[in-house]
Amino acid sequence: MQTAGRLLPAEWAMREVDFEVLLHLVERLSDQQRTALGRALASASGEPEAVRLLEQAFAAAPRCPHCTMTVLQRWGHASGLRRYRCTTCRKTFNALTGTSLARLRKRACWLRYGEALAAGMSLTKAAAHCGVHLTTSFRWRHRFLRAPAAAREALAGVVEADETFFRRSHKGSRRWRCGDAPPGRGPHRRGERAGKRGLSAEQVPALIARDRAGHTADAVLPDLGAEAIKAVLAPVVAGDAVLCSDGAKAYAAFAAGHGLHHEPVNLAAGIRVRDGAFHIQNVNAYHGRLKGWMGRFNGVATRYLPNYLGWRRTLERTPDPSASRTWLLAAARPIPTTNAN
Numbered sequence: 001m002q003t004a005g006r007l008l009p010a011e012w013a014m015r016e017v018d019f020e021v022l023l024h025l026v027e028r029l030s031d032q033q034r035t036a037l038g039r040a041l042a043s044a045s046g047e048p049e050a051v052r053l054l055e056q057a058f059a060a061a062p063r064c065p066h067c068t069m070t071v072l073q074r075w076g077h078a079s080g081l082r083r084y085r086c087t088t089c090r091k092t093f094n095a096l097t098g099t100s101l102a103r104l105r106k107r108a109c110w111l112r113y114g115e116a117l118a119a120g121m122s123l124t125k126a127a128a129h130c131g132v133h134l135t136t137s138f139r140w141r142h143r144f145l146r147a148p149a150a151a152r153e154a155l156a157g158v159v160e161a162d163e164t165f166f167r168r169s170h171k172g173s174r175r176w177r178c179g180d181a182p183p184g185r186g187p188h189r190r191g192e193r194a195g196k197r198g199l200s201a202e203q204v205p206a207l208i209a210r211d212r213a214g215h216t217a218d219a220v221l222p223d224l225g226a227e228a229i230k231a232v233l234a235p236v237v238a239g240d241a242v243l244c245s246d247g248a249k250a251y252a253a254f255a256a257g258h259g260l261h262h263e264p265v266n267l268a269a270g271i272r273v274r275d276g277a278f279h280i281q282n283v284n285a286y287h288g289r290l291k292g293w294m295g296r297f298n299g300v301a302t303r304y305l306p307n308y309l310g311w312r313r314t315l316e317r318t319p320d321p322s323a324s325r326t327w328l329l330a331a332a333r334p335i336p337t338t339n340a341n
């Protein structure tokens, strides 16, 4: 199904004077009419562009989402997308199969939603920006962010790791505001036994690890114990890396277990930098930017926290974070462990 045919060639376009009238009429639209007009405009022009970008990206690195083989045959079109068949497993699929965009509707608005993510818009603003319902805006936010949240970067050289804390919030609750909890007070005491470091039931720890080239890993932790730290760091930290952390024993345990050189910084004793190079100031600055940016969301449900971590990481790490296509393409990356949809 082609929607591009709806676009008129220049010589058939509306007369300039009529267009002026149309623009004046726009000012008189109700909210509902404005939304409907936005949808009509988007479906007249947006769909081919989003689909074109996604198909192009897929064709540049074709891969069967079922068996990962790369020898594919073209297999016609279905649902407005080019279809392929894998010569190995003989299954058919399209550029979105196995991604979190598969079966998501209103493709015409996807690039606009990419703009909303690039700008860090609230759900309400993003809904108005794209001409979609608020519930769609919510669903799309988490669909678009699923793949960025799951993406992992390898860390090498000097790797700084430290936790930051968010208020626990249950789904649908708007009572909590994230970022307003004073993290250093009480619950986050240091030097206690690994796994027994104090953590109030109201706080959720997130581990951020960053190397000096800016590669970043993040995860929400179930607790502050050595196992939880290891589960996040082991898959991403290079075997010859130098790990910088505070004095918590969980980090020492991880470093010892993986043969890493460990440089603990004794913050409690007022020591912030060792030997001029070993500190956790880059990762703590990242915490600050993350918290500052998240303040706008007025309370993030804990179950979605990983998506916000991935959102912030993508903003900091992609070469072109203000481009809507960045977010569209990031959203359409395959998610290895989850069978999306």
Ligand SMILES: [Zn+2]
Pocket (backbone or CB within 6 Å): 064, 065, 066, 067, 068, 069, 086, 087, 088, 089, 090, 091
């Ligand atoms: Zn296959």
